[in-house]
Amino acid sequence: MTDPMIKPELAPGVAAEPELVPPPSPMPVMQLRDVSVAFSGRPAVRNVSFDIPENEVTALIGPSGSGKTTLLRSLNRMHDLVRGAEVSGSILLGDIDVYGGSISPTLLRSRVGMVFQRPNPFPTMSIYDNVTSGLRFNGVRRKALLEEAAESALIAAALWDSVKNRMKAHASTLSGGEQQRLCIARALAVEPRVLLMDEPTSSLDPVATKRIEELLGELKDRVSIVIVTHNMQQAMRVSDTCAFLLMGEDRAGELVEYAATTKLFGEPDDPRTADYVNGRFG
Amino acid sequence: MTLMALDPIIARRIEIHSIAERTVQGRERRASVAVWACRACLIVVLIPLVAILFYVASRGIAAWNWAFFSHLPTPAGIPGGGVSNAIVGSLIIDGVAAAAAVPFGVAGGLFLAESDGPVAGALRFAADVLSGLPSITIGIFAYAVIVKIQGHFSAVSASFALGVLMLPVIMRASETAIRSVPRELLEGGLSLGARRATVARKVVLPAALPGLITGVLLGIARAAGETAPLLFTVIGSQYWNLSPTKPMGALPLVVFQNGIQAYPDLVKTAWGAALFLVVMILVLSVGSRLVAARLRKVRR
Numbered sequence: 001m002t003d004p005m006i007k008p009e010l011a012p013g014v015a016a017e018p019e020l021v022p023p024p025s026p027m028p029v030m031q032l033r034d035v036s037v038a039f040s041g042r043p044a045v046r047n048v049s050f051d052i053p054e055n056e057v058t059a060l061i062g063p064s065g066s067g068k069t070t071l072l073r074s075l076n077r078m079h080d081l082v083r084g085a086e087v088s089g090s091i092l093l094g095d096i097d098v099y100g101g102s103i104s105p106t107l108l109r110s111r112v113g114m115v116f117q118r119p120n121p122f123p124t125m126s127i128y129d130n131v132t133s134g135l136r137f138n139g140v141r142r143k144a145l146l147e148e149a150a151e152s153a154l155i156a157a158a159l160w161d162s163v164k165n166r167m168k169a170h171a172s173t174l175s176g177g178e179q180q181r182l183c184i185a186r187a188l189a190v191e192p193r194v195l196l197m198d199e200p201t202s203s204l205d206p207v208a209t210k211r212i213e214e215l216l217g218e219l220k221d222r223v224s225i226v227i228v229t230h231n232m233q234q235a236m237r238v239s240d241t242c243a244f245l246l247m248g249e250d251r252a253g254e255l256v257e258y259a260a261t262t263k264l265f266g267e268p269d270d271p272r273t274a275d276y277v278n279g280r281f282g
Numbered sequence: 283m284t285l286m287a288l289d290p291i292i293a294r295r296i297e298i299h300s301i302a303e304r305t306v307q308g309r310e311r312r313a314s315v316a317v318w319a320c321r322a323c324l325i326v327v328l329i330p331l332v333a334i335l336f337y338v339a340s341r342g343i344a345a346w347n348w349a350f351f352s353h354l355p356t357p358a359g360i361p362g363g364g365v366s367n368a369i370v371g372s373l374i375i376d377g378v379a380a381a382a383a384v385p386f387g388v389a390g391g392l393f394l395a396e397s398d399g400p401v402a403g404a405l406r407f408a409a410d411v412l413s414g415l416p417s418i419t420i421g422i423f424a425y426a427v428i429v430k431i432q433g434h435f436s437a438v439s440a441s442f443a444l445g446v447l448m449l450p451v452i453m454r455a456s457e458t459a460i461r462s463v464p465r466e467l468l469e470g471g472l473s474l475g476a477r478r479a480t481v482a483r484k485v486v487l488p489a490a491l492p493g494l495i496t497g498v499l500l501g502i503a504r505a506a507g508e509t510a511p512l513l514f515t516v517i518g519s520q521y522w523n524l525s526p527t528k529p530m531g532a533l534p535l536v537v538f539q540n541g542i543q544a545y546p547d548l549v550k551t552a553w554g555a556a557l558f559l560v561v562m563i564l565v566l567s568v569g570s571r572l573v574a575a576r577l578r579k580v581r582r
């Protein structure tokens with residue numbers, strides 16, 4: 001992997017390759033336009049607009065309190081459950097308006113899944129029941145489909161080999177890293193189009209973290225991923241595109257820069273981005 | 283990755299999402315049926331509550347006038363009597379009972395929450411049995427150990443009986459409130475080198491305060507309306523008395539003794555006293571909720 005921090009030196013006399021027609025960019029899987037979130041009238045995120053490309057990993061970075069979690073949770077309407085939370089602006093999933101009333105939050109969340117900071121397998125369910133829970137919640141009854149989806153999701157989450165012989169065991173018998181991969185498998189089994197992950201490795205050890213980071217690259221073909229992370233190296237390693245949030249006036253989070261990860265870390269447009277990614281503040 | 287390899291996944295996604303879409307209406311309809319069922323249950327619970335409140339209020343309010351709150355009882359047939367002695371008596375009896383039961387109850391709750399040994403188990407069992415005892419048993423017990431020995435009825439014996447009634451309620455509610463404080467807080471305090479008692483006092487109890495207040499007021503409300511123990515202990519009185527060692531008037535006794543009389547005036551007074559009890563308990567529980575909500579907000 002090339003270090004994006006080092007700009008490639010161009011041989012003298014050789015002009016930088018002219019940027020020809022840009023490759024046709026496919027339709028983004030989600031589009032955010034002027035998204036603001038307020039809690040009891042106090043803004044936490046203001047006027048954020050960017051696109052989430054299909055089958056890529058998009059990272060949300062920024063200092064504590066800059067609204068990363070808040071923004072992420074607005075994408076699958078988790079704020080519906082929080083009293084006093086108000087989301088404005090528009091969020092599109094494909095061409096469906098997420099907050100438009102044409103799709104119920106229940107259905108939306110089967111298409112935009114979520115993995116949380118702490119592994120949260122359902123403690124009273126077996127491993128198999130955990131993985132298939134989302135499917136059953138969504139009305140899937142056919143046994144073959146349940147089993148097929150469970151196996152596929154567990155393989156994708158790199159958990160199949162270690163659990164295939166103890167599918168009836170309780171989920172709490174797994175290690176922390178395995179539990180988090182079980183949660184990823186549980187989310188994947190529903191075959192969402194987008195998977196939201198809020199600091200999914202922050203409670204894991206380096207080995208478990210590495211495995212999940214490797215996973216993300218493999219999952220891209222299957223699902224578009226939005227990941228919140230505090231770890232610059234992690235954002236650099238796993239993401240294709242990166243959005244940098246920062247508290248603006250009255251401490252509401254605003255989007256400072258949104259760019260390809262190599263650009264955002266290599267030659268950011270905004271000096272505040274450069275300061276942050278180089279660890280000069282935040 | 284090739285399209286070939288993706289195909290089964292895409293096929294599965296289409297199948298799953300179409301099932302989800304097909305069933306979502308049914309699922310949401312079932313969810314809303316469940317919500318409506320809960321609402322219906324709520325109404326069933328509310329009907330008797332509202333009916334009682336409404337009836338007591340409509341009968342009781344007629345008795346409420348200045349004399350009701352400020353005068354002493356008058357003999358039947360003579361207008362202008364009040365229940366001032368019973369109001370003050372009830373406040374004293376309940377206040378003394380609460381002042382004695384709250385420290386023990388909260389301390390007991392802390393003990394139950396913090397230790398799992400056989401002593402705690404026995405105490406918990408005793409509290410559960412005690413809170414299930416009919417209040418009249420506690421009345422006759424107070425009569426035997428205080429009134430008989432003292433030789434006369436007294437307010438303190440009533441406070442003792444009510445305190446015993448409050449104790450298990452406060453203790454178990456405190457235990458629950460304290461247990462709901464995350465264990466990490468206790469460990470965080472200990473890890474700074476604080477003694478366990480210090481952490482309990484400075485960190486755990488303040489964090490549990492909203493729950494403690496609710497529990498304490500529940501306990502007081504439970505005892506404040508009791509009548510049976512009062513019959514054995516304070517007996518009631520028509521006169522002013524502020525001395526806790528003598529008989530006193532008390533609101534539940536006014537309800538009991540006046541409510542069954544043939545004189546409309548006395549019956550009216552009984553309803554007035556009943557309404558006062560209801561309002562007292564309403565104020566206690568609404569107040570406790572407000573205080574608890576306030577404390578929770580401040581903590582944010």
Ligand SMILES: Nc1ncnc2c1ncn2[C@@H]1O[C@H](COP(=O)(O)OP(=O)(O)OP(=O)(O)O)[C@@H](O)[C@H]1O
Pocket residue numbers: 039044062063064065066067068069070071082230
């Ligand atoms: N449920 C809530 N109620 C009220 N305010 C909230 C709520 N959730 C978040 N906030 C506020 O929104 C702001 C952004 O919080 P958020 O959790 O999104 O930040 P973050 O970027 O995820 O931080 P971190 O990196 O520490 O996880 C904060 O000021 C926070 O106080």
Ligand SMILES: [Mg+2]
Pocket residue numbers: 068069070198228
């Ligand atoms: Mg966060």
